[in-house]
Amino acid sequence: MSYGALSGIRVLDLTQMLAGPYGTMMLADHGAEVIKIEPPHGDMTRASGPWFEDDTRRSHGGYFQSVNRNKRSVVLDLKSEDGRQAFLRLVEKADVVVENFRLGVMEKLGLGYETLSAINPKLVYGCLRGFGDSRTGKSPYADWPAFDVVAQAMGGIIGITGPDADTPIKIGPGVGDIIPGMHLAFGILTALHHARETGVGQLVDVAMADSVLATCERMVYQHSISGHVAGPEGNRHPFLCPFGVFPASDGFVTIAAPSQQMFETLCDSLDCPDIKADPRFADPALRGQQQDALVAALSAVTSAFSKADLARRLGGEVPFGPVLRADEIAADPHFAAREMLADVEQPGFDRPLTIAGVPVKLTRTPGGVKRRGPFLGEDTAAVLADAGLRHPQNLK
Known part of the structure; x- marks a missing residue:
């Protein structure tokens, strides 16, 4: 059953870890059909916990469940010709392709933006990397791999966070991943709107470092106006008190x-x-x-x-x-009233797993957490059959 404002949008999601999957999760939460394309060994987060103490199956850790709810899973080995051809077949009917590989990986696979857009001119192609894609502005760090902490450091947020001027501190949550993921979801939707108006897709490029810098906007104008170089501010505001x-x-x-x-x-x-x-x-x-x-x-x-x-x-x-604290949030009536603590099925257990809910509320087309994260390859047969590929078992 379809739900949400994005019902009818099909997303092929090649992303792994946190940043990309967080962005595609936002689309899935509001009804987009997000098909998670995984290699035979699966997303790296499938092997990450935390787990229930008595979980011997270990198919659905908290990390994976949190950002891959509402998605389907298809296993394709894009390094094989069969897997590549199957993916190209899926691209024909897709609205969006999203990836967060290092620069040049998709081109080596023969699946770069230009190749896919030639097959589907309306395709929106979203990419998320540490320092962006060379098509929109070549960074001297374009080939550097990046995780959350790298983006936090180079985007400026660590440099203005800490108890005193001499002690920069990493932000607790993975904002160097999550904020770029949010920007990715927004960029995809803007490009989709344009594609539906014009019939022409485009590439959406988000650099993790850029997203973090945009979040630190105050330090940019402070430096421009007065030359002030912001540093860690502790638990205060630089000029407002209390x-x-x-x-x-x-x-x-x-x-x-x-x-x-x-x-x-x-x-x-x-x-x-x-x-x-x-x-x-x-x-x-x-x-x-x-x-x-x-x-x-x-x-x-x-x-x-x-x-x-x-x-x-x-x-x-x-x-x-x-x-x-987390236990106080669990007991707070605000988060219950706002449905911000969502329960999902935890395979192998009678009790559910609680994950963070959907913060964007719509009155006519509400999104929500409708389904647990998928088993690896759970939807391979159905999705490939729908594309006219009758022997998905041969696509290894």
Whole structure:
């Protein structure tokens, strides 16, 4: 049964690991038919956990399930002539091909953009690499392989993250993969719109380093305007205060109250008239200049309250949020109401696996997590038969 706004779009997904699969997952979550084309040994993440403690089958680790839900799996050996011909046959009826191989790999296989677009002129061809494709701008690093941490480093985000100016720190989640994956999904949809209007497809090129830099946009204009070279800023904003992380008796919370009205409301809600009346903190500009003193004063107040106490005092009054751990997120009513914790079938178990849900909500054509990640090659026979290939068992 079809669902979602992207129902009717067919995507041939050659991507592996996180960045590319995250982008195609976004398309699948909203109804696109995403056919994951895997080599005989499967996506590298199939061998990655974590696993349930008693999982002896180990076919569906958390990593694979999270970003490959809602997809189908077809096994083709693109290094063989049979596998290559089968793929070319699938391209004839596809709307999109997506890959995240190193530069030149698809050309060596005889499956480069020019070859595929000659077969299907409406085809949108998405590619994602560390430093982009030479067709849109040849990087001196074009041949360098890259993972998340490399993109985070060279795109600038590590350089502005950390507790102090001397300690750059990698962002916890794989934003060097996930943000490029998001940009890839957006680029594919823009190119699909153009293809449907004109009948002409195109190449969509996303460089992981570029995507991370775009996320760090503030440091770019700061340098342009004043020559300022941004560094790690700890848990604060470079010129707004209070705006950051503050201690509670049982953890931490975030508070953002930079305007005069918000600051006064914050002080009233925390019963600290002395901070409100302190001439050092009389206006937003002064508070930005006196961050050390203001953060210390407010921290002394907030640390006397629990996260729940602070939520009762500040929630709905000023921009505020507790720093939640995974167990607290699992129990929080917001994420339940928003269906952001989705259960999928875990093969071999009566209990499901919980993964992150779909954050983009549509009222008329809602997406969702409809299906677990596929077994390796689970859909090979059906997909190839649909393409008129009657002997998929010969395609090794």
